[in-house]
Amino acid sequence: MQKFKVTFLPDNKTVSVDKDSTILSAAISAGVYINSTCGGDGICGKCKVVVEGRVTSQPNGIITPEERKNNIYLACLTNVHADLKVRVPDSSRLNFDKLTPEELEERLSGLYSKTEEISPVKAKFENGVFKHSPFTTKLYLELPKPTINDSISDLERLYRALRNFGGFPVIQTGLFNIRQLGELLRDYEWKVTVTLGRRNDMVEIVLIEPADTTGKNFGLCFDIGTTTISGQLVNLNSKKVLGTKAAYNQQSAFGSDVITRIIHAAKSDGLEQLHNAVCDTMNQIIKELVLEHKVDLNTVNCIVCSGNTTMIHLLLNMDPSHIRKEPYVPTANFLPVVRAAEAGININPRGLLSCVPGVSSYVGGDTTAGVLSSGLYQKEKPCILIDIGTNGEIVLGNQEFLVACSASAGPAFEGSGLTCGMRASSGAIQKIHIDKKDFSLRYSVIQDKKPRGICGSGYIDLLSEMLEAGIIDKGGKIKAQNHRRIRKTDLGYEFVVCFKEETASGSDIVINEADIENLKRSKGAIYSAASILVKHLGLEFTAIEKFYIAGGFGTYLDIEKAIRIGLLPDLERSKFVFIGNSSLAGAREILLSTQAMEMADNLAAKITYFELSVEPGYMEEYSQALFFPHTDLTKFPTVKF
């Protein structure tokens, strides 16, 4: 097969590919990231690149004749026929900017709210609901030397000393450790540090090291989101969080939602690619964390991962295809503790990896972790946890029962699938105010840069403000009027949020009627799922004591506006509590306490999965929610436009 060289600019990375490969696949092999929300199906139009050289391209309705004149092509539908130079414009680039520490702090501890600014996750953690007993513990032992009267074997001697510390149920030791035990004990005068790890109901001797190293015992917890992966490095002795980092899940190159990823996994090498992508992202985060905090990677002994069922399948390189097919059965919800190395995660080579157990194919360990960290399962009165993500998970319950459902809300609130949508990262508009009289606009941008697009919380603000100013009607249609911000296009009306002079890309940032429709469906899916779940249990929203709102909304979410657009029910504002990334917080608790680990197992077994798609009232409920704020205005008594 003929090979050609493709050079990607401005990265200046060159890769040699077979003739007829797509530019997108060349980019993936070159390690250059190009947006591709549809996973290379030629639908989303996010992978536009400028090409120098001979290519063939399949016809599509996305590239305009003018763009074609400027040599703009869709990377996924364009095949290499010569050596090429490909420039990836900013708009087609995944933004791998790291979040600033302040942003992360805010993102992880809870979101901004007008009514309340608390972080129960953190508070609970500090109070210590669970007994401190980390996933891996280090014990320093000084063993008595064997004598003719005390001649039990080296391993028995070690076990005997360990039992003095208290009741370990079953102890297991790998052959690797036993082989070197005799020499190690004698070389270091019977003074060793033993690292013990929990392997479900057993205790395993993970590692035997010379001398006293008990001071160096670290662990990691991760939230593996479909879009964002966040990780924390924790000192397991002091419970102190040393650092937190987040990066975009590199799997995004293969599609933006779990379904496209599952489809990709079925392609040849697809599963491998997705598995590698998540490992690469996590290993990069781990590397940066240990380097920055001067921690020896060998002293990182364990890792707890929380993620939706699909993400966990991909992390462990398990085939996720049955998640998508009726009757939607995953390979496993409860996974045994494995060695991190088996999953491809670089910590201590014998270090352990645990996944927070999931409930079903569409309610994963991230939800279990959320229930754990929000304390939902301890409440007397019913409370709700709403995780606003691509798959909006909703859990309703208290100390007696827990029921969860999953609403396919779509990625709109994560800024995906919208004309000018973007994730909550540098350059995203996250806060908007529109003057009712002249439609002049004030906005704030993450990191105060020139705006590149609008993120989920920005869209919530924008919708609410547009309704308030009468720019759109309650159905989400833009009202035609003579104003420079309102324009008619082939696709209907659009509203200009920022003119090109103000933006980073030099083109206008707009919202059109299709975007509004998209957002309307997302908010409708979440609201109606919560509503039907409450109804299913014979309750009313008013009977719910607290609403815990979790999700990756960035650093800001205005609860008032979320209610005004009908995303959240119209109730006393003090009922809403923002808990940010509840999945990561839960994973951290599990890392630090075997009690929490056992509780997570109990919770996952206890949570009842409620399938919305077979609920007869769901479609009706959903159609009613496709209006701002809702078709039944009596459900939103405080909302007046």
Place this chain on the structure above:
Amino acid sequence: MGTQLVLEKWPAAISTVIIGATKDEGGSRSNIVKIGGQTSLPLLFKEGDLPNKPKIAFEIWDIPPQDWQEELISAYGKAINDPFAWAEKCVNEFKAQLLCVKMQGAHPDSGNKTPQEAAKFISALLNKIKVPLIIIGSGDDTKDNLVMPVVSEAAKKERCSIGCAVQDNYKTLVASVLADGHSIIAESPIDINIAKQLNILISDMGLSLERIVINPTIGALGYGLEYAYSIMERARLAALSGDKTLACPFICFVGQEAWKTKEAKVSVEQGIAWEAITATSLIQSGADILVMRHPKAIQKVSNFIETLYQG
């Protein structure tokens, strides 16, 4: 011991809509038509007030109809070739109390009348006949947005009912109706939520809910009638329970649906029966205005209504 009827009382009422304005009210109609006002489900006379009988409107066009079958056309004879004669025949011969005129001639595919031509037609029609009018656009949104405001203005003060406003195109029509003192027909695709949403959107523009007539969209017998029936019934139940946004009378376009069926094309008798049965079924689900085509079907349904309301 006699059987005791269990009576249900509802807390709310359907609003009353008046079509037509007499001289005293600034118009030139000889009579007015009142619909709505119920405080019970259809025909449950003991449970509440049913002050206004269902009304039948004769459907006429501003041009000779193009796709009506021969049997239907022959019912009107030569008059059908002249819209004014057709209208007069309905009133004089068939004793129509209400006409529904469809401005089909403004459609780009059937004559493409200018807004001025359409307005001139309406003015002339209002001069020639004295019963109240329902005026319906051609169904081409872009064209209707040009034509209907002018038509509405030409019928100013005559308190017509003008339609149809749909979810994606209601603003122009609402503005005209508001300015010219008419009521509006709000059309939704057999969908109670959209009906409700559209009513909210219309009332948000300042046209009160009391000036809205709901066109729930119906299917003829055998073509989804039961679906329309249940949507109307659900809307009525909600309205009588206190949902103001659904408390509007219904207009049902029976003729156009019934005569579209292949059954109606078999014979004229069967067509008439099809139209009549569709209409009578809809009366039982709460229809307030039935827009119909065949005079014989209209006669049958008229008799049916009289019999029902004899008490």
